[in-house]
Amino acid sequence: MNTNSFASRTQRYQLDNGIQLLVLENHGNPTVSLYGYFWAGEYFNPQGKDALAGITASMLGKGTTRRSKLEIAESMESRGARAGFSSNMFTTSLSGLSLSKDFPLIVSTLAEELRLPAFPQDELDKMRQRMIASIREDQDETRVRAYERLTQILYPAGSPFHRAPADQLISEIESITIDDIRTFYETYYGTGSMLITVVGDIVPDDVLKLIEQSLGDWQGASPSTIDLPVTPLQSEPMRETISLKDKPNCDVVMGHASRLRRSNPDFIPAIIANRALGHSTLSSRLGMKVRDEMGLTYGINSGFSESGIGDGPFTISVTVAPENIDLVIDTTIEITNDYIAEGITETELADEKSSMGGSFKLSLATNGGMAGRIADSVLFGLGIGYLDEYPSIIAAITKDEVDEAIRKYIHPDVATTVIAGTFE
């Protein structure tokens, strides 16, 4: 094995309680990044409690049975260190960043918050108020409104991709109790599905000792499993308009269910298929026409949102002044249809492969970037060796594979279009 490979440089440990620990030494800067996750994300929200996973993760930072929120914040902020929890669609993640000398503090704080949360009522009340205000603020954003409505049309209620309407979400948040949070915590929080990656100025065996001391004798809930059916492609196009006041700019989002997951064998060809169409406003087909040539927008992008464990939508998003909406939509559909008919050019294919290779190198230039890449390769069942194989996997993709992915995953003919803005 190449001694410079990720597979050889990453130390792997398996604790008795199930925690997988991956450590990569990088002494370039006296800092350490930690990133990890376990299966306790929004997918596991009980019906009618869409915000519960997020609230539970945030409540971990609101004090433990040993120390108040303020005492913990004081100990972290006084050293400029950061640590916390947040919920994602399928996982709850833990993250930390500190100077290497403060790394033990990061681990002990995260462990204390994970194992001994106090879940104080007054903190829930305050958080509820802030969350509701933030939802109301979001409702004033054209981009949020357009995307939110699109997910409601494309995915049934109960799907993790379906974003609940604001009023419903607010009344659910108002009804969540400390008992709900505690039950969610006891059902889903545990070490069985936990992965922790640590990258930075640290010795791997020292990290192992710290994790063993702070989390080695904890088990928590048994790991949960995910059983999510693939959402079928829509059969008809739809169009909806959302009216807001005082918005000189409109957001248009077009999209459909993608059926693309990270586990699909043609995932990489699908990513390349999208990149040439709309990954970059400044150089992809959509941007070159709609922005560079026609001057109709500041930003136009396409992409597979949330194609990972599950299959999120394929979307094309563009910002535009109200008088140009129809022109932008018609042009976008025309460019996309031409692309489907012609396929990717050999030049585009070569450029996108080269671009992915370069951007992969850049993503490994920081401790945080490396920790994220390592965690993802395990999350998606690819293994760390995948990071070493990635450049040759990209190089081997053919035009036929990409053209097939274009035809399989991009369907403007059945896309739903949602437009949010001021129309007078």
Place this chain on the structure above:
Amino acid sequence: MFTKITEYEGITEYRLDDNDLKVVLVPQRAAPVVAFMVVYRVGSRNEAVGHTGSTHLLEHMLFKGTPTYNKKNGNQVAAVLQKQGAVFNADTWFDRTRYYEMLPNDQLELAIHLEADRMRNSFIADEDRQSEMTVVRNELERGENDPGRILDERVWAMAFREHPYHHPTIGWRSDVEGVPTSRLKDFYDTYYHPNNSTAIVVGDFDDQTALDLIAKHFGSVPRSPHPIPHMYTVEPPQEGEIRFKLRRSGQLGLIEMAWHIPEARHEDSAALTVLDHVLSAGVTSRLYQALVETQIAVDSGASSFQFVDPGLFTLDVTLTPGVDHETAEKAALEVIERMKTEDVTESELQKAKNIITTQLIFLRDSPFGVVSAIGEAEAVVDWKFYVDLPKMIEGVTAADIKRVANTYFTEDNRTVGYFIPREF
């Protein structure tokens, strides 16, 4: 070819003898990546009525091509950089315009060549200006969708009556629409010269190789045929509080307060930076405790804007629904008044300093973080301002904090804006 000007804390400064280009080399060998940036000492500070927003519009025009790199040849700047997977862009602010690339280190020459080429060879063609003007207008419209951003723009416009910090960098709408291409070309010919710019290289590179490449590509660019014009407008002292209300569609009430503060190179800058962190960094900060923890506000912040010329210290509050503006303003001003009458505690002072210095170390994880920080320092003072910042911060005392609070946080020096959501 180059004169070595100085070497300080591992950073070396050179001057390219032929044209006075300032070159700053910052080795950082943690990953095989480099960041390259050219900072021009021209921003919206150099604009006046009729051509506000020109510097920014010109920045967009520098993506439209040169005889060497252009769309017709299929090698416009964005496409060749995207092909390398580079992180690249440009942006404009009050005092500077910057162009940057972060890319694999074997591509350093590409970045240097592109920037040297577009320094003097950009087309700045009228037909490109027409299509790009509408792109920028959409960028402006996107900003106008955001209540916080509109309020902030108004605060600066009210606080600055004579100095060009009065107008936003994006410009006034009718100026953006009306400015002729010849005016943009004038800006380009006046300010885009090696003797008005700094080239910064950060990352894993060999010093001599980098200097050779800079000499090869920038060496033939002549120094400006005229002196770079001096911007001489001075903002007179504000003689009395300014207050205003802005009513528009929105969800949450906002307050922004601002006080004039001195230029970046002033001796009070470090104390103002520490004061900003005492007020607003983290859960333990004064504003968070007084406003958010008490549920008067859902969010609050403070920023010390230090520029070439005297800037503003701003304080912003997002109101909890149901709380009136006057109550929140009173609570925020009580926090400010306490800074004037009581010393900050030793632990509070040390915490603010630690947060600032650890953030500077975290920044070093990525060449882009470092090149950005050095670029901003170059724009307002010089790169040593970035290197010396930790020392300057360390020297700040509780008495300094109290003194600057008393000097600048006066009623006559204050501007207060309310954003009041309009009911329909």
